[in-house]
Amino acid sequence: MSESVNADATQMSGGRTDSDAIVVLEGVHKKFKDFSALKGVDFKVGKREVVVIIGPSGSGKSTLIRCVNRLEEHDKGRIIVDGIELTLDIRNIEEVRKETGMVFQSFNLFPHLTVLSNVAIGPRQVRKMSKAKSEELAHELLTRVKIPEQAEKFPAQLSGGQQQRVAIARALAMKPKVMLFDEPTSALDPEMINEVLDVIKELAKDGMTMIVVTHEMGFAREVADRVVFMSDGEIVEVGTPSELFDHPKDPRTQKFLSQIL
Amino acid sequence: MKTWLRRNLFRTWWDALLTIVFSGVALWAMWSVFRFVVFTGRWEIIDVNLRLLLVGRFPKESLWVLYGVVIATCFWGAAALGGGKVAGAREASRSEQLFAAVRRFGLLVVVGLLLVVLAGVRESMWFVVAVVGAIVLGLQVKKWRRSIAKLRQIPAVIWHVALAITPITMMVLVIRSADVQLWGGFLINFYIAVLSILLCFPLGVLLALGRRSSLPMVRLVCATYIEVVRGAPLFVLLLLSGVALDFFLPPQIDPGPVFRSVTVFTMFTAAYLAEIIRGGLQSIPKGQTEAARALGLPTVKIIFLVTLPQALRNVIPAQIGQFISLFKDTTLAGAALSILEMLKISEAITKQDAFLGRGYIYEVLAFAGLLFWVGSYVMSKESQRVEKKLGVGQR
Ligand SMILES: Nc1ncnc2c1ncn2[C@@H]1O[C@H](COP(=O)(O)OP(=O)(O)O)[C@@H](O)[C@H]1O
Ligand SMILES: [Mg+2]
Numbered sequence: 001m002s003e004s005v006n007a008d009a010t011q012m013s014g015g016r017t018d019s020d021a022i023v024v025l026e027g028v029h030k031k032f033k034d035f036s037a038l039k040g041v042d043f044k045v046g047k048r049e050v051v052v053i054i055g056p057s058g059s060g061k062s063t064l065i066r067c068v069n070r071l072e073e074h075d076k077g078r079i080i081v082d083g084i085e086l087t088l089d090i091r092n093i094e095e096v097r098k099e100t101g102m103v104f105q106s107f108n109l110f111p112h113l114t115v116l117s118n119v120a121i122g123p124r125q126v127r128k129m130s131k132a133k134s135e136e137l138a139h140e141l142l143t144r145v146k147i148p149e150q151a152e153k154f155p156a157q158l159s160g161g162q163q164q165r166v167a168i169a170r171a172l173a174m175k176p177k178v179m180l181f182d183e184p185t186s187a188l189d190p191e192m193i194n195e196v197l198d199v200i201k202e203l204a205k206d207g208m209t210m211i212v213v214t215h216e217m218g219f220a221r222e223v224a225d226r227v228v229f230m231s232d233g234e235i236v237e238v239g240t241p242s243e244l245f246d247h248p249k250d251p252r253t254q255k256f257l258s259q260i261l
Numbered sequence: 262m263k264t265w266l267r268r269n270l271f272r273t274w275w276d277a278l279l280t281i282v283f284s285g286v287a288l289w290a291m292w293s294v295f296r297f298v299v300f301t302g303r304w305e306i307i308d309v310n311l312r313l314l315l316v317g318r319f320p321k322e323s324l325w326v327l328y329g330v331v332i333a334t335c336f337w338g339a340a341a342l343g344g345g346k347v348a349g350a351r352e353a354s355r356s357e358q359l360f361a362a363v364r365r366f367g368l369l370v371v372v373g374l375l376l377v378v379l380a381g382v383r384e385s386m387w388f389v390v391a392v393v394g395a396i397v398l399g400l401q402v403k404k405w406r407r408s409i410a411k412l413r414q415i416p417a418v419i420w421h422v423a424l425a426i427t428p429i430t431m432m433v434l435v436i437r438s439a440d441v442q443l444w445g446g447f448l449i450n451f452y453i454a455v456l457s458i459l460l461c462f463p464l465g466v467l468l469a470l471g472r473r474s475s476l477p478m479v480r481l482v483c484a485t486y487i488e489v490v491r492g493a494p495l496f497v498l499l500l501l502s503g504v505a506l507d508f509f510l511p512p513q514i515d516p517g518p519v520f521r522s523v524t525v526f527t528m529f530t531a532a533y534l535a536e537i538i539r540g541g542l543q544s545i546p547k548g549q550t551e552a553a554r555a556l557g558l559p560t561v562k563i564i565f566l567v568t569l570p571q572a573l574r575n576v577i578p579a580q581i582g583q584f585i586s587l588f589k590d591t592t593l594a595g596a597a598l599s600i601l602e603m604l605k606i607s608e609a610i611t612k613q614d615a616f617l618g619r620g621y622i623y624e625v626l627a628f629a630g631l632l633f634w635v636g637s638y639v640m641s642k643e644s645q646r647v648e649k650k651l652g653v654g655q656r
Pocket of ligand 2: 063
């Protein structure tokens, strides 16, 4: 089964991506009560690919990426991450969660733990790393997101931008194969947006596979291999940044872009 | 001074009136207490019966172990919990430290002295000195651990176990040196309270988690338990435990009144605690669980590493409040189960030949009340401090 999936992915993903698809969604439906948030989404992300999802509020962007690590359960269709299909089996779910890192709009750091413990908790508790090793890794990652000096503080003592960078380090600590970002800069003051975007750009440069929901169009243009436009629970249009931003085909895409640009 | 007075106490005629009225009330209350303590109170009844009030019929020859436990526990408590600045607070100057210490311990010292005078514990003065000494030493040990590099390298587990060994062994010694049924007075109140607190805490946590479980049967059982127990008066449960516990136990086992009461206090307080903790769990934002799930943490670890620690910290004052009521409610065990606890003994000694029919009950109750007040006050004050200490960096 995964053979055929991989073959498909080769054709789907363009740009500088490698051959195999690492995230595959086939006909994914999601309902909240009787409201359809996702109406049959087909979508593939290749290894080392950066996909940016844009679209109006309420179009199902969050729901889509939250289905990828099972924070939401899809009702119909298939989701396969790194060859593991998400089913009711909790082992599969936990396996997928180990392979995907998520960064939330509202940071969601653990307020009762120091910055260092926030980053170390994943590898220590899930990957069973020793305390010393996990803290060494945490220090390394905090250096990578440029806040090594904040390790002993508590989250509430940091600025929003710093907190979000800790959240990125926390997700990276699990050595994920895919990173999911749900509007990572939407809760930040304008002057802090760039420090977070810079960290994400560097991840892209290092070849991390990423799905990023964002309203930062400049950022999307710069790092995205493909941009996905969503509206009303559907993927309306997919293309390279220049295709989608400069020559949008669908009238809904055109309307959205004219509103925000 | 004058401007301070004007600004704070007499800004308007209405403020002035309130200030005067409340000062009057405070002065009158203070005078009444003072008159009672120094002039009208007949404290010889406490003096004569002090040992009975504090430890009941606990054998005299084993008393030294009991003293030892109190001293060792004070040392342990000070070394484990005590001291330590609230992180983030700036270095305080000497005078500020002194002021803080007076505010923290002043009232306790006054009351302690009062107790010593009232009870005429002159010959037990050495004990008071030893307790104070143990606390000071404990605080010092704690400071040493912070500042001496060698001590800091000892892992926390070994350190705390080493400190705890003495008091715990001594407690075991105490428990073995005299049948619990012989214990009485304040000792038995304290014992029942401590044992019930230790037991009801895990039970309360489990009930709270059970009530939020995704399994309907677990939820139903926990919710029913909580609602039934909270709906019953404590005194009725205590009376019932004299009979009802036997339905669940084999006939050859009689737990005795002390353990009957511990069971009731544990079960009763656990139900209230469960609701408090559940409230704490509900106040944790959904994002916390989601972030933990996204990391791949299994459900049990999410609860015990992420949500529960935050929930427990958020409801420390309410939990301590519950423990304080439990502590005070142990006085009901005397009337319900004929345990010779403080209140029961207080009442009994007023019927001794020397005191019968002369209204000594006021003095005795005042003394008992004072002891309970000291216990409750220490718990509440220390909990505030712990809360501040843990609250570092909170939102
Ligand atoms: N837990 C939920 N319960 C009910 N409706 C929800 C829930 N989560 C999202 N929705 C609805 O699903 C739609 C898509 O939401 P979302 O994926 O958050 O959109 P976006 O992230 O694109 O703004 C919205 O209309 C929202 O109201
Ligand atoms: Mg969203």
